[in-house]
Amino acid sequence: MNRKAPLDELSAAVGRIMGLLLTEEKVNDAVLHLAQGIRHAIPGSIGAGVSLFDARGHRTSTGFTDEVVAEADRLQYELGQGPCLTAWAAEVPVVVADVATHERWPEWSAAISALPIRSVLSVPLVAGQQVLGAIKVYADTPNVYDDDDARLLEEFAAPAATLLSHIQGTETVNQISASLQAALYSRDLVNRACGILLARGSGTAEQALSELMTMARTQQKSLVDVCADLVAGTAAGGH
Structure with missing residues (x-):
């Protein structure tokens, strides 16, 4: 079975989000479609997720492809630390080669030690001046993700974030910004x-x-x- 090119997988995900915008479906459906697109686009991933936050860091919506993602994310929210929260707060991609030896979030790393997670990649969702949240992928072996994967994910974080911001607000498809069209x-x-x-x-x-x-x-x-x-x-x- 032929596997789609990674850009095609993410393009399809953006297209599905556009469809949700046109039909005024819920944000939760949009983030789920985006998570599914990311899961299939980044080689080696066992799961992907999308988290949206308000200005105070409170989670407003979450979409995940697998239960292991849901549990890893739940522990981030509970402990207040982890790669997804860091990507959102610092507005930078976060690449973790091996969770087992990474020392940035000791409580979170210890909490997920029983889960099949070793590599992590998380990228912020930025629409204009607004940071909506972060997207992330998990792998069960070390050294799966690198800076090239982060750049690929960033290419699609921009249009996805713009679409999500429109779904969250009251704007219509006719008001989609020129930056989205450029992306x-x-x-x-x-x-x-x-x-x-x-x-x-x-x-x-x-x-x-x-x-x-x-x-x-x-x-x-x-x-x-x-x-x-x-x-x-x-x-x-x-x-």
């Missing part, structure tokens, strides 16, 4: 660039995306700029 355009551009590299024999979709991220670091450009250059150059060259 969705960026997603399509990255997909096109991946397709070009795949056509050139770059292997899998994950390998093509990793190659683009390496190019971005080497050239000191954004991922979107590198993809735009590649697509433009291919169009100009006629192949």
Whole structure:
């Protein structure tokens, strides 16, 4: 069975959230769709979740794909510490190579020691000046996630957060911001660039995306700029 490219998985999740916006469904349904998209998009994950918080850090909505995620998150809320809360509060991605040896949240790490969780990746959900919460994935082996995975997840945190902020508020689909449209355009551009590299024999979709991220670091450009250059150059060259 062919596995979808990670960008396609997350694109589908954003599309499902858009559908919820159009039909005015509940926020809980939206965060669940997003969690499911993340779970299938990030290789090695045993579960994913989305948590929304108010300004005081109180949880307002949670979506999770597996019970192990629900339990790990519950312990974060109960203890007031953990990667998801840190990503939300500090507004930065949090990558944990091995929970068993990580010392940043000793109480939480000890509390989840019996759970099949070793690696963690959490990224904040930011819409404009508002930090809505965080998205996270868990794996049962160490060293599963890296900075490339964090950047991939950040690519989709922006449009997802914007959509979630609209569902939470009273705005309609016609009021979706230009920043969301730009984010969705960026997603399509990255997909096109991946397709070009795949056509050139770059292997899998994950390998093509990793190659683009390496190019971005080497050239000191954004991922979107590198993809735009590649697509433009291919169009100009006629192949």
